[in-house]
Amino acid sequence: MKTYIEQNKDRFLSELFDLLRIPSVSADPKFKGDMRRCAEAVKESILKAGADLAEIHETPGHPVVYGEKIIDPALPTVLIYGHYDVQPADPYELWETPPFEPTIRNERIYARGSCDDKGQFYMHIKALETMVATGSLTCNVKIMIEGEEEVGSDHLGTFVRENKEKLKADVILISDTSIIANDVPSIEVGLRGLTYLEVEVTGANRDLHSGVYGGAVANPINVLCEMIASMKDENNHITIPGFYDKVQELSAEERSLMNEAPFDLDEYKRDLAIDELEGETGYTTIERTGIRPTLDVNGIWGGYTGEGAKTVLPSKAYAKISMRLVPDQNNDEILDIFTKHFLSIAPPSVKVVVKPHHGGLPYVTPVDSVEYKAAELAMKEAWGGKQPVPTRGGGSIPIVALFEQELGVKSILMGFGLDIDALHSPNESYGLFNFYKGIETIPLFFKYYTELKK
């Protein structure tokens, strides 16, 4: 198989580039046509890889692409999940090269979606092609690539519920996460959940002159700032009543094991150009992003934000706020207690609205499971005998918990990205090493998984 990959590596890359050129931004309605184009392209690529069928399923939002190759119903079935939608690329001006014109610089692919998740799910399609072409496919494959992951997978839940038979599988394999370093393979065994919402604070019914009314009428921006500030204490502990009630506290052993994962604090700070980290007192950076919940403002706006000065006392202020959740927090419960709390701390001088965006449950994969062992063996072989490290990722793939509920199978998060990939940021990139290493590792997972299931 390595030979086949070697012989076709340039074509694999140029095919990925074609996919990256499609601005499939799910959050912004003006890219609706591109989303459709992208779904068609994904479907075609699955067929070309040698699948028996590939089809586009409509949803009330963006379509889901499904494909499969069933070689023997008696054999195990691996369901591949990925997403063809990407984050908005703005601010565009910060991109060194256009976000939708993939460019190679120092062995890396620069483009929106290069890693998250086009570059990663496309590895599976090329891995399938490789296994089919070299007659080394050891079990059945199903592929589901959705178009709404970046906006909360609103309609995938329904699709999964309505297609349980079609999606029946023994394990779900997902590449939408990172490894610690190119010489330190790792597998994510935990994902944080998410509650994402938007708040609106309204003072007077119109923008006012800050001289005539300033000091006497509530300023919704000041009020919003005070409300946001009040939700964390001096230890960066979230003050929403009940927020931590269901948080699993790990044992000292578990925590020290976690902290054995390689982590270079100086390199981390240098990469981000920050002097000091900031997080919850009493936890390490690995713990803060792995096993602790958070509350971050993802966006804020209100009043005059144009050129120069405007002495306005605005009528409204807004913020997009998200909370990362850990086992056993429930995103619906957290949305509920956040909303109650936010309304309760609003002063009588303003009106407040909390608008839910989306959310998902946290997730954990047992390291003693067959699924995990197969991934461990695959990576170990691909990395020349180096044992992969189990890690707790800070990100969220809300759909993973839903898969377990609806399909009753575990997901393996075998991603190949790196922290430096700048996901969701300008100049997102994905290493060529990682792209090809993924294509090489995935067939090994199939092989070991089939063996272990015997």
Add this chain to the structure above:
Amino acid sequence: MKTYIEQNKDRFLSELFDLLRIPSVSADPKFKGDMRRCAEAVKESILKAGADLAEIHETPGHPVVYGEKIIDPALPTVLIYGHYDVQPADPYELWETPPFEPTIRNERIYARGSCDDKGQFYMHIKALETMVATGSLTCNVKIMIEGEEEVGSDHLGTFVRENKEKLKADVILISDTSIIANDVPSIEVGLRGLTYLEVEVTGANRDLHSGVYGGAVANPINVLCEMIASMKDENNHITIPGFYDKVQELSAEERSLMNEAPFDLDEYKRDLAIDELEGETGYTTIERTGIRPTLDVNGIWGGYTGEGAKTVLPSKAYAKISMRLVPDQNNDEILDIFTKHFLSIAPPSVKVVVKPHHGGLPYVTPVDSVEYKAAELAMKEAWGGKQPVPTRGGGSIPIVALFEQELGVKSILMGFGLDIDALHSPNESYGLFNFYKGIETIPLFFKYYTELKK
């Protein structure tokens, strides 16, 4: 004179409309051409009114229009000040009729600048025309209309310093303020000063994935909110060290006198559609806007503010912040202590920049001065014997304090607007009653001022 005004009222209005149609927004460079056009139009209108000369003076920013009519050097000279620039009109979508297409609805002129300040300074030009046409001009008139009042009059100071001889006058008359109600004439004897600045808070060197980094790296929006919130205590008292050091505390008598001014709290709240006011504990609304300093965020932005959700941990957050000042606070000192304080409360996890925009000193006119008496008599006569009330306005006309420093003369703030005029807001308007009442009152000020100076 009343007859002349009556006979020409329609023309006066249509001339004002032509002026209001010019989008003279000084804050936004894209209106530079319109600013120039507006200055030319103002110059022409001064000549048409019967001035001996009218000229445009260039500045590094927008031009100043100057005109004069000297009937006898032995007589007193009144210097009229106003501004032809207006606030930005956005958000445009909230205007019932286009901001730069003046429209009459229920006896009011709706347009950006209808009151602030085109509608008000144009009263003086029509008053001059009236006095000249009816041979009733009792003293010399000088007119200075600038184009940078809404952006801090950056270059008027230099212009004034360089033209002291030309601008030599006995009193400065300004209509850029309000009366309490159409049946309650009033004169502003106090203006608040202003310190306006912009802050930038930077966390990491790029936008980050809020899942991968959230909880471990400072979020500049959360930090900015905490910094802003920390600058007021639970009594809405500003916590910046030294902020109140130079604030004049009024005597119990002065305060009770102030609070005798008619004020309908229910009507005030109904007009703004708010349930509760919010302000510094221990002071009435009239005091909060008249004799107490404030700190308001005029604009805030950072992170993702587009459609939908983006789980980004942003690199930067910004806010435009202004403080209204009262005697004897000094805007430069306040800028200085704000900056020191803001930098001192920034956590080591972020970098902070404070960028000054503009400012001005607070101002007070003695009610026992000849200037004030003349205004008082003029209004009293125009309002059929009703005595005008002295008030402390919350707004700022930074240049007024500078006039006193540089020209050594007092300014009279005889404005004719109303609180409902929605200055700086969508649907700014100015009452026809107020426009014509101003044109009627101004000549009376000239008459009484000349008499009292004899």
